[in-house]
Amino acid sequence: MEEQIVCQTSDIEPGDMMKAAFGKQTILVCRTPDGKFYAFLNQCIHQGAPLDKGMICGATTADSKPGNYDYCHHGEIIRCPWHGREFDIKNDGRMLANPDKRIPSFNVRTEGENVIVYK
Template identity: 70%
Template sequence: MTENIVCKKTDLEPGEMKAVDLGKQNILICRTLDGEFYAFLNQCTHQGAPLDKGMICGATTGESQPGDYHYCRKGEIIRCPWHGREFDIKDEGRMLANPNKKLPSYKVRVENEDVIVYK
């Protein structure tokens, strides 16, 4: 397993994401609102959209009604820019609509100010 410094902690504020090249792969680095870092292949499992062009957001709860939406998990969901597929950052990139599908993920470690991804 190879470790690669992909950015500095200060490069991403909580709730932000950015794409970085790691060899021939484009990786999405996400920082959740609690300050934790996660890394995924920067490609939607549906049709390959670049997820860094989407957004980090929340999800609606089961209590939501048409026109009256209740949100939860703010800053923990990646939404695909093309078709709105949603992936749970904190649950290994699992798709909300189909938990059997998930984004390829990478181990992340923060050491001093460096964010390190293992490939």
């Protein structure tokens, strides 16, 4: 099993993300508002944009009406910086518009202050 310490828990505030190295790959480490860590390949599946240049945000609910937007999943959605594709952090990086597609993800665990990514 390949594993590596990629950062410290204090490096990422809840609701934020950072770029890190995992072996020869560049990954995106995300921390959701509930404090859990997730890791993905730092590359949009559409045209390869670096996801760390995007943002973590929320999404509108299905109940939103024109001109009245109800938000959910605050701090749980990665938005691509180039074309606005959105990926659900807590649902294996699945694209909101097409759940059959997702960004590759990695396993993450914490040990003390260490954030460890592994395959």
